[in-house]
Amino acid sequence: MSGTTPMRATRREWIGLAVIALPCILYAMDLTVLNLAVPSLTASLNPTAAQLLWIVDIYGFFVAGSLLTMGTLGDRIGRRKLLLIGAVAFGLTSLLAAFATTAETLIFARALLGIAGATLAPSTLSLITNMFRDDRERTIAISVWVASFSTGGAIGPVVGGVLLNYFWWGSVFLIAVPIMVVLLLVAPRLLPEYKDPQAGRLDILSAALSMAAVLSIIYGIKSLAEGGELAISLGAIMLGLVIGVVFASRQLRLTHPLLDLSLFARPAFSAALSINVFGFFALFGMFLVVAQYMQLVLGLTPFEAGIWSLPVGLGFVVGSLLTPLLLSRMRPAYVLALGLTVAALALLVIGLTAPSRDLLTLIAADTLLSIGLAPVATIAADLVMSSAPPERAGAASGLNETSSEFGGALGIALLGSILTVLYRGGLGETLPQGLSGEAVAMALRGIGGAHSAAETLPEGGVALLEAARVAYADAMLVTSLLGAAIVFIAAVTTIAMFRGIRPATA
Template sequence: MTSSEAPGKAGTREWIGLAVIALPCVIYSMDLMVLNLAVPQLSEELKPSASQLLWIIDIYGFFVAGSLIIMGNLGDRIGRRKLLMIGALAFGAASVFAAFSTSAAMLIVARAVLGVAGATLAPSTLSLIRNMFHDPTERTTAIGIWVASYSVGGAVGPLFGGLLLEHFWWGSVFLVNVPIMILLLVLAPILLPEFRDPAATRLDIVSAALSLLAVLAVIYGLKQVAEYGVGWRPLLSVLVGIVLAYVFARRQRQLTDPLIDLTLFRRPAFSASLTVYMLGVLVAFGFFLFISQYLQLVLGMGPLEAGLWTAPSGLAFMLSSMLAPRFVRKLHPAYVMAGGLAVAAVACLLLSLVGSSYGLAVVMSGFVILSLGLAPVFTLATDFVVTSAPPERAGAAAAISETSAEVGGALGIALLGSIMTAIYRGAMSAAIPLDTPPDAAEAALGTLGGAVAVAKDLPAEIGATLLASARLAFTGALATTAVISAAIAAAAAVLAILMLRRVEPVAH
């Protein structure tokens, strides 16, 4: 196509193919949400420590984040459809492994394998959209649908997962992935075209290993600081991660075909969008875990009832992400993104009132408003990032975009979770009844799930006092974390305006 030709419109095949592309996105979101619902049952059966529980939740995001760069580049080289199918096969197999885990350590390993397999899905699907939809308006709409597919999984996942958990064991939530991945393997060769970079060189495995190790070292160190306090080992881990990241960046400048084209970060549309995207996801992912635990462990809901109460936020996210292309027809994308983040900050402040007598109403309304605010931010930030790179490097650009999202999500769970744990422990250390057995006191001090589990086996009066104290401590920790999240969302809104308001938006 020459520069004088208008971008071609997508046909029926592309739009049907988009529905196929959305399947792994739905599964990714479902897998995250249903695991959150399964945390109470999981905690009771596998009895993970506080550290193990955090690893079960966030190691998936760590390995996705660390593996995305290599997978995005691999898709550019071997074909994005081929990589999507390989990832779907691996994801389905790892889901079976996770479903039948018999220990916390085994489940952590299974989640790590799921993370590596999951890293093939997002860059493959997003880069296929970049190549299938050339018209700017259609592409933004397609990306909005792609983002909305995550909210579909977020809305359906709790309902379906809650239904499974009412009747089956916690591992059943992983088996949901298997039939959908089989469907993807059947439909992808029929409906999706293949794209690859014909001029690509061999993949630099050393760079990929450096990126993976850098992410894991930094996050591991931060988690250890939160878990055990400042010490030379966690600080050394963080320092090693930073050094590895520096070596990685130096290596990219020396390669003729780097995994990451560092010149992209000089473009405000690229670097600022990545930062805003990461901060928004950090806020969202942290609350996904906390709200589920609040509904089940504080308010005493069953998994299905909790899933029903969280469904409206997923529907709100889906609606708002679909409306993003309409918003930018009237306003500059920078102001749409800043407005969405401001709404998210207000929602977090509302969530800080969770300790009031209207706790359930506060949580549900705040969570819906949070979804309405963040959805356009995710759609437009993704559009900015993927259109900043040439089509033949769409896989690498999509990988960078999703890396920022996965790092944001993992940090949201790890950092906000660590803050929650520290506040919870501080409150519980002075609230545990003196005649509580040492083992039970240690479990209750670690997590709210641990307190709920041991309270059942204690004398009625002691168990009731311990449980009430744990619920009060968790609610107070959630309220404080919400205020911190509001400040993060407000800072991201300011960044969006300062860095993106002068960026020329793509015509819609």
């Protein structure tokens, strides 16, 4: 019996899971905590517009570009060792960022933080597969893992707001230091070590190619979303795709590839990555739309918007922790379809609420969106990890996180671009008379531009702002309905993709 029944986790593994949650919370906090500090660091460091954009974005770029390499590196040198190395690097670079005296130094520190941060998610997820052998327990552990990211994203703006009320902008980076010290003290005692005993040396050229491919594609997609030069944006995406083809062909020739492409031959693995892209497409795409709506249409401050976003983050936590219970009663296909259907209905309500400017209904629907999409992220991660062989767990976890980054970038780019086109069309028909050409151009660039243009107008600013708010709300209605249709199609498709897969708890 002992040869067929997986060993159940002990108290040590469950306490170890709490330890694993610490860097995951920190990883997510670092994606959101800086946003509130932008005004004060701008006053202190005086960055150019381009430098400010890089300060905000470069962390996410380097996280996305490094995930696959770091996941595979954990398989090579040991997942716990990689986690501890990443913790030291994250703590030290956080200190560098906190006390940066120039914009260039802060950009450099944020890039290093991205590389260090990329060690955290793959190593923690792959360690979970070693610590929790029982299928049901592994699903619960992954649910906690997903919930820890949601918790970090939710509390990031709140913690940042509190710190900025009492300290300078660099204090938002110092949160990492005590957390990483605790991790370094307890992780060696509570977390097991695991690495692939047959792993070869890390292929540096493959690592460089994978980073270049992901960075180019993510940059191109993000540039499109922000209204960048079309030729440059599409050129970056095409360059990334070409590098990706070169990377894939190299993997087929190597004895010990950075990425084992045979993983994609496993139906559950490929399907789980695909559905993960859909989930984060909707989540990240609407996150940006709703955040702009709360601040630029409803007039909330960034801190107020962060407080109102707390239920949304907590909704993702609740949805993640409910997933094991749902899987004990339904197959993964039906849980995924249910979650996506709930998300589609939430998007429908968000769209219909936008013109009425009803904040409470908006937050309730946005929270429902998180609750619906949380099982998608949890089950996708569980299926990716359970369908990959143990010696490839690090690479599999890196791919899972990379698919999340791609889905989020696509959602921001596609839904954001559609909203911008609709906004421009709607505002162009309702612009107040007598505006200068410069004011019209600024207003049509986006609702943020309309706010900037209104500040320069002695008269007519109120009318311009109201026209921009109406145009944005109407564009948000159509964009949300389109998003709802895409997510509902994904829900229907999911049943066909996953209907043969039984829940782990069976």
